[in-house]
Amino acid sequence: MDIKAILVWVAIGILAGWLASIVVGGGGLVRYLATGLIGAFVGGFLFKLVGINLNLGNVWVNEIVVAAIGAIVVVLLARLIA
Helix, strand or coil: CCHHHHHHHHHHHHHHHHHHHHHHCCCCHHHHHHHHHHHHHHHHHHHHHHCCCCCCCCHHHHHHHHHHHHHHHHHHHHHHHC
């Protein structure tokens, strides 16, 4: 994996975490990054499990939406557990 791919993952993670924080609350750059990156894995897993394939016209938009939905799920599950 090259540095460009890692930076793209980080950018998507931060953006997805920020979007999730708008929906469910919370904040902070590190928290955005953590929830966004974890949410990307969870969202991708859930979307493949259910068989949902987003087609919003742009690959980056699709990835950000999936990661944001996954981040929302992660935050809500964390709140249920805590």
